[in-house]
Amino acid sequence: MLDLKDIRMCVVGLGYVGLPLARLFSTKFPTVGFDINDCRVEALMQGHDDTLEVEDDLLQEAIARHGLRCTSSLDDIRDCNVYIVAVPTPVDDNNRPDLRPLIGASEVVGSVIGRGDTVVYESTVYPGVTEEECLPVVERVSGLKLNIDFFAGYSPERINPGDKEHRVETIKKVTSGSTPEAADFVDALYNAVLLNGTHKAPSIRVAEASKIIENSQRDVNIAFVNELAKIFNAMGIDTGDVLDAAASKWNFIRLKPGLVGGHCISVDPYYLIQKSQLYGVLPRVMSNARRLNNSMGAYVANQTIRQMNLKGVPVKDSRILILGFAFKENCPDIRNTKVFDIFHTFREYTPHITVLDPWVDTEKARAGYGIEVVNHLSNLCSQTFDAVVLAVAHGDFLTLDVRALAPQPAVVYDVKGVLPRDVVDARL
DSSP, X not given: OOOGGGOOEEEEOOSTTHHHHHHXXXXXXXXXXXXXXXXXXXXXXXXXXXXXXXXXXXXXXXXXXXXXXEXXXXXXXXXXXXXXXXXXXXXXXXSOBOOHHHHHHHHHHHHHOOTTOEEEEOSOOOTTHIIIIIHHHHHHHHOOOBTTTBEEEEOOOOOOTTOSSSOTTTSOEEEOBSSHHHHHHHHHHHXXXXXXXXXXXSSHHHHHHHHHHHHHHHHHHHHHHHHHHHHHHHHTOOHHHHHHHHTTSTTOOOOOOOOOOTTTTTTHHHHHHHHHHHTTOOOHHHHHHHHHHHTHHHHHHHHHHHHHHHTTOOOTTOOEEEEOOSSSTTOOOOTTOTHHHHHHHHTTTOSOEEEEOSSSOHHHHHHHHSOOEEOOGGGGTXXXXXXXXXXXXXXXXXXXXXXXXXXXXXXXXXXXXOSOXXXXXXXO
């Protein structure tokens, strides 16, 4: 195995996971970040990360002081001897795992990996993908043999977009390897940069499984609370009040209802659902949780429409304002945002829908969803609306005078439960 003092690192994929990792490893080892997106590479080398996961000063320090390089050229990574793969693992339109980015990254690694080198995967997958799908590609392209000519590991990512407390250097990471010696090497590699250490799993498959159940568990738990919200809303009971009361018990797990979007919780369970069916197991709890959480955007819109009808506010051709389009607060990430489902449901009744989000890249929203997002409140030109839905709890919205935007009898619906109760008509 390699000696840590001889490490030359390459991180393949410079998105929400890869860039923070490359930045961190550059503080200890010579590091190159590789991405096939030339525009992304150029922006990073100019010192700006538009995902906002790495602050500009940290990125610029990594480049100027630690020698971090970002590139889209294979020639720039041929001299590396440790390759970490951190590319997306999406699902297709039928919610089936789409391994194409992972296979493409494995082909990249196979074209440059050499004898004695190590490849570590961080992308979230179902158990078996690393050894059954990815490493055979590396072997085929490179002509090398796993555990003879090169070695492998798996250390699942735990990036939480927008979270400035649980950053890659401060979390505990799971590690694993293709041999006991490889597992020790991968564990030492991550311990060289992490502040809170690692948990060394007994196998790559265990490490893969541990990651996918982290997000599946959260999906199921949130689905339970969303179902409670539907029940209590039908009963005329405030769900927040119920949760406050229940949380007075010492072992009650406090969760809030809401929209489940993004690239992790709303996607990863499908990988385990798909794989489990191949083993003859029908994962009813996870499948039902996915269906319920996927329905919440339409539910929010329909509950808002119900409130409008109760207050005598005409729904047809009404003016609707949706506050927030990102999948979570204080973050520009719009991947799989369920706010789109709110918009889409309203669109059946009115074309007059405004989406306000100061964090979101308007070009990405237009390209990805065909929606024109407004970044600044001043762009609304003192408009008033028949209904306002607070969908994302961006800090910018918490002090907003919502009733100035939606004077009575207009409806204010609070998905996140963060607005003063005296200004809202209903909340999830």
